[in-house]
Amino acid sequence: MNKLQKKDTSWNSVASWYDELLKGDDSYQAKVILPNLLRVLDLKNGEDVYDLACGQGYFANVFAHMGASVVASDLSKNLIETAKKNGKEKINFYISPAHKAQFLKDNTIDTIVVVLAIQNIENIGEVFAECKRVLKKDGRIVLVLNHPAFRVPQGSDWNFESGVQSRIVSQYLTPSKIYIDMTPGEKNPKKKIKTISFHRSLQDYMKVFSKNGFAITRLEEWISHKQSGSGPRQIAEDRARKEIPMFMCLEIKKI
Numbered sequence: 001m002n003k004l005q006k007k008d009t010s011w012n013s014v015a016s017w018y019d020e021l022l023k024g025d026d027s028y029q030a031k032v033i034l035p036n037l038l039r040v041l042d043l044k045n046g047e048d049v050y051d052l053a054c055g056q057g058y059f060a061n062v063f064a065h066m067g068a069s070v071v072a073s074d075l076s077k078n079l080i081e082t083a084k085k086n087g088k089e090k091i092n093f094y095i096s097p098a099h100k101a102q103f104l105k106d107n108t109i110d111t112i113v114v115v116l117a118i119q120n121i122e123n124i125g126e127v128f129a130e131c132k133r134v135l136k137k138d139g140r141i142v143l144v145l146n147h148p149a150f151r152v153p154q155g156s157d158w159n160f161e162s163g164v165q166s167r168i169v170s171q172y173l174t175p176s177k178i179y180i181d182m183t184p185g186e187k188n189p190k191k192k193i194k195t196i197s198f199h200r201s202l203q204d205y206m207k208v209f210s211k212n213g214f215a216i217t218r219l220e221e222w223i224s225h226k227q228s229g230s231g232p233r234q235i236a237e238d239r240a241r242k243e244i245p246m247f248m249c250l251e252i253k254k255i
Helices: 015-023 028-041 058-065 077-086 124-134 202-211 234-243
Strands: 048-052 069-074 091-095 109-115 135-146 156-161 164-169 176-181 194-199 214-222 247-254
Touching: 028 058, 028 109, 028 135, 028 214, 028 247, 048 058, 048 124, 058 069, 058 091, 058 109, 069 077, 077 091, 109 124, 124 135, 124 202, 156 234, 164 234, 202 214
Parallel strands: 048 069, 048 109, 069 091, 109 135
Antiparallel strands: 135 247, 156 164, 176 194, 214 247
């Protein structure tokens, strides 16, 4: 087994929390990402889909229900166990690092989907090299990520001043590795749970795509569905949500 497969992942510790989050009907995944993603994918019956870094199988199950032939993998053993337990469709799940898909043969996948995961993966050059190996000649990768220009962990925030809600970005071009506190209210250091996120600029992603023989064929920016409650900031906050996208969707294909 690959060393990265043996290594624990921070997402093992938050697997149950993430599963509960996606069971709600007002999440970003349910209200924003899923409907937009299905529109972009326009899946065909029998399409060979690889859900890379699939988490607990939320999207993989939908793809399979729509008639796609789905394979899915994640580094987190706990998330894959949850995916298998919750699975209602015929899906082959694997515990595997994102840059190793030994269970897939060369040139066998039509579509690779990576949803809100690429920013949690460090060695993305190796990941896209592996994606290129398993994709068919006319295959594609569809990525959904937190918008790299507006959602910079510890480098961006909302600001309200003079009746205007705006987004402040204090860091963008510099790549960074950030530890995200998933238990902000926990006082005991031993019970703290942290995940890791990697910020990259758009040009960083472009360089990796180009180096691995991919070009962007589609780009969309998706806004939040949330609405503010009544109050002095309601109009400004709702207006800002419609102007500043929280998510980006990229389709890339082999050059």
